[in-house]
Amino acid sequence: MPEIFHPYASFGFQNRMPMRFEADVFECEIEGEIPPELEGAYYRTGADRQYPSLEDDIILAGDGMFSMFRFENGHVSFKSRYVQTERLKAERAARRRLYGHYRNKYTDDESVSNLPERDNTGNTYAFAHHGEVFALREDSRPYRLDPETLDTLDIPDFGDLKSTALTAHPKIDPHTGEWWSYGVFAAGGPTTEASLHVFDKDGTLIREELFHTPYPGLSHDFAVTREHVVFPIMPLVADEKRLRAGDQYYQYDPDLPSKWGIMPRNGSVEQMRWFDIPGIVMGHIMNAYTDGDRVIVDTPVSPGNCFCFFRDKNGNFPTMAETVTQITRITFDLSKDGDEAVTMEPLQGAYGDMPKIDDRYAMEKYRIGYFAFRDPPRMGIAQIDWDTGEIVYHDLEAAAAQEPVFVPRTPDSPEGDGYVLTVVDRFIEKRTDLMILDGNDVSRPPIATIKLPFALPMSFHGSWVAAA
Template sequence: MATRAVSGPRLDIPTSQLPTLPGVPMSEPFHAIPSFYGTETPLRFEADVHDCEVIGRIPSELEGTLYRAGPDTQFPTLAADNIVNGDGMVSSFDFRDGHVAFKCRYVKTERFLKERAARGRLYGKYRNQHTDAAETHGTDRDNTGNTTAFFHAGRLLALREDSYPHQIDPDTLETLPKWDFAGQLKGMSLTAHPKIDPVTGEWWSYGFYCRGTLDADMALQVIDAKGKVVREEFFQSPYAGLAHDFGVTREHVIFAVMPLTTDAARIAAGGDFYAYDPDLPSLWGIMRRDATVDTIRWFKLHECVSGHIMNAYTDGDMVHIDATISKGSAFPFFNDVHGNKVDPAQGIPLVTRLSFDLSSAEDKVTRTPFPGAMGEMPRCDPRYAMAAYRWGFIKTRNGIGRLDWKTRELAEHVIPGGSSQEPVFVPRRADSAEGDGFLLSLVNKPAEGCAELYVLDAQHMEAPPLARVRLPFKQPMAFHGNFVPRAERP
């Protein structure tokens, strides 16, 4: 009998027992795919833990809900699949009177429901309809809602950068209809990295590939505090690349396009949607907030690939952007344009300040790395978004890091034997000083087969957690989330 040997713990599976569907490549077991190994192996279940075990004490000021979104593929993955292609899972940690309740639910997208009905994998590679089963033709194949759980104007939304968001019930986490802003939004996509103006309550956004083609169409979008689309302007990037995150200051908008490009022929042949082109520069398009998109000035930076942006602010003619920057591709699951694996060492991100001099006729940009700040998933105190600020936070290799932009010192909460996820900052009170509050970060503990939500005092990173909210199972990577105070919930 023919068998297939896979990496990781030995598991020989008869090929006759592996699922096959017409037009779909043969699936692999979950743990054969690097993106789905160890703590990232999908759970494939929804759960409720009504009263979580709490080690320590929940601060009395912490009242509200942490919402998170990430991928959790419900059926076996394809060979060389990547974690970004997983089904959306929204989870919540609800803090109430010192107790914490956990809940997680799949985002019941058209794609999810169609595969569940078929009891098998129907959709192929990330953003490549040419690898799908025939019966999926014409369905919404990419909208998995797996990137960000975001709350605005009374709505909880599961965001994915190539699609409209799905509405999620903030109490039950059950999936509600997709949200196109009551027909107000004309573009077909909006970013999964929204920026909220803490002064006006506006939601600043953009869409890429927003007309449904592989052209470099982009759109600037602004939604007011009540959820009404008040601005949507279309333009084109100099090339069609990856635009995963962007920056907004009190005076400017910064569009960031990375040199991971699309190619119709490659996609039609079953290849990856993106491929890294090391010969192309990254693009940084800057415009004033009160100007129109035809005034965008595009700066070009070589050997400068950004995954995520911590914050941005304007100081006179200088626009500062603090981002995770690597020399090469920060997305190792996409090959280069020649079909070769990218060098992961070139993709190690370091938090770096890019300072753009708008007074210079040349592309004058200063790069200032933050010493030792290797990590990802950067955040700041949301009350200081779009303005000059002091404190930033990242997921590091060893735990959770706090950056002091005033002293350029990195403080780290080290987690031996554990791996942290995105840290979310929650102010102690609405009027607390910047950085006075709590950091919430999910930590997997492989040796114990469980996960714990750490609650840290952001000003005492070296101290033990104030509380550890323990789950009796691990938690695959949730990309991004947000904390909603009790008073802001409907």
Template sequence: MVEPVKFPEVELYEGWGEPMRTECTIRGLELIEGEIPADLEGALYKVGADRQYPSGRTDDIFIDGEGMMHMFRFKDQQVDYVNRWVQTTRYEMQKDAKRSLFGRYRNRYTNDPSVDHSVSMGTGNTTAMFHAGHLYALKEDDLPYEIDPETLATIGKSDMDGQIGSVSFTAHPKVDPVTDELLGFSYQAKGDATKDIAFYVFGPDGKLVNEIWFEMPYPGMVHDFAITDEWVIFPFFPMMTDLDHVKEGGAYYEYHPDKPTHVALVPRYGKAEDIRWFKGPNATAGHMMNATREGSKVMLDLCYYDGNCFDFFPTPSGEITPEVPPFLTRLTFDLERNDDSYEIERLLNVPCEMPRTDDRYQGRPYKHGYCIVRGMDGSSGTGHINLETGELHVWKPGPGDTVQEAQFVPRSPDSAEGDGWLLVPVCRVSRVRSDLAVLDAQNVEAGPVALLKLPVRVRATFHGTWVPEEAFTTGRYNFKLQAV
């Protein structure tokens, strides 16, 4: 007899967090406000976590769960919506068993006895990536899963034609839409609790251009990184894996409040022996907005926490640390200094997360940033910050409603930085459904240029990408830059 499906009565799975477990196709979303821009054609892909089956645990965390790929397809001033499961190894095994087989987040020693320790726990639930004509779903503890860009059918796991030698690939790659290079990495690249980092650069044809292996100071978590024209910035925050503790059934990561931060500046096209190391105070961060270089100085803009950004991961003593807010902050590394320290400057005094830019300016001088701005009342809105003036403008969807990460779309391939739209999934919490808002990226406070109604709930999406219509044919971006 197959056990009945019943989710535990915990806050994570109540209200908006209740698992959807649904695939659907909607041809032509209802336009409830404004007008869809005539030249906005392409697809927004986003990935999030959902639960295929209940794990039977009460310590599940919101970043776990099977991957669900979402597509908003813009064409002929209509928008179709499609969502499909990312059919990973984990998903397929549980589908066959008709129950959950995987235990605590990333802890293979808590899985069902029928699951061999060599089986990947990857879910493909974090980021959608498009490069060299291929669409992928990514989760940082596994290799990418290729997805059909039209149907969202899972094609299969990919090691980029044998070019990725690590056991996993980042959930935060950087696709340089001007050079059309893909930059990515793997941490704990040789397996659980190893200190290895593997950094990769792939060319426009998907062929490997550069590969650098080196070691981080401890077996940590490296959720995101940043790039410039010459350097790649890897921050190593004291979120570490203790394999003995993991084997005892403990959390995969532990936050060490007494340990410093280490940062590696890796030459984009160089070698491991050219890496520059810096050290700073205890802190954490999940997401980078951008990085730039001016002469001997490299600047990293990120959502910075003076404490533990993942408060569901305890300290080694088992303590759950108090929640701390994230602030947009700039770290400046001077390659000509005689010591290994760096400067820390807060850029915005309002808590914010999920930072994005006009993707054409990743690693280049820029002045426009976008983020989810958090209100003290628990509300959220989409924010536009001018990095030159410090001005912040915010659009909020209304009382009780929240927003998910925004995606910038340029008005034209060669439009000025920040001239375009923001595509924002909106959680209509009180109405138990979603909307998709199209905002003018230079005038977010004016509200949606177009607002599209979904009769279903898009429970959670983390990160995504925009693929212009012509890229479906050419396999590459055709973006151009203007001087900032």
């Protein structure tokens, strides 16, 4: 008997249904004029299950839905395609659901219990490097896609890489072009095994170091500066015994502090120092830099479990207040020990997540940051000036913004001189727009709005790729 589709739990305590369609829109409707400097493609990926799931599913288990807004001479066209992963192809061949809960193989149909790419959905970050486009997922090696057609090509050979996981939040060094990455649970299972790995500007593996984290916790993003690498481990803990019982992959433990490992960038993992910060959870890094003995990390943090669909060790979901994220500057003074080394400075009024910067200033001192502003019922895009502490807002009415992405006006234009692209969910019209804002001041009216005649599933992270 065919299964029905169940709502799945998403961020912000929302329940959603999958949309389940691929689309092509040639010549999108545009309000305003596209800046002539915008020539290229904006790639995004998110989660959208094509076949029914088990009840109590979460958004992170969705199949990868890869999309592209292509900009050509003032015109914009849209395309979206499922990432043709091994798991999706298996379900399409069977014409039914084969996979169960998020990262829990013990809830799958027995016919696919040994599929090595079980968790690789390509649903987290549309990433571009050395002329290639990838669909990343933090527990797997990425799929490579055709940048024009979005056809799924393969999982590339990463040389002698030992880690089974490449983070969904890689960092590109704007000076060298290196691709910095890491993987927790690097041997495949929920253990403390982890890997730091680096690829050169041509995508060749040039470094890998294995190490252990303090506990098998969640690590969705990390930070790289000119002098240091920072590994945050959050107290959402994975456990094999719990998985065998059919339970969730992560469980929040409020009695554990978050752990922050810091090592010299040109040193070794053997020089790692671990710092405790109790009572916070973070998912994303805005940017980080080193200033003498101090390592500065800017990140949205919450006072409790911001991953609202994971229970704690007592079986409880978090309250709304525990999930609110606030942009916070965390400073680690490496000349000091223990608690004295860490200071935290929450930025007042900076509520939200999905932080981005002008990537030309990654890994070093910077001035401007952008993020999806979320202080319900007020929603929009916000811009921080770290030199002055000023925040400006672009408010949205009956709508919410997804991740903002910055595109410089020219390769050598000043920091923030360019455009902010953000997808906007229009709740009343049940549509999606792509809005283009002034990167110098996002509070100004949109420069242009690309209008789609339908709604899109949530995408997590994306990249702008300029035309060759």
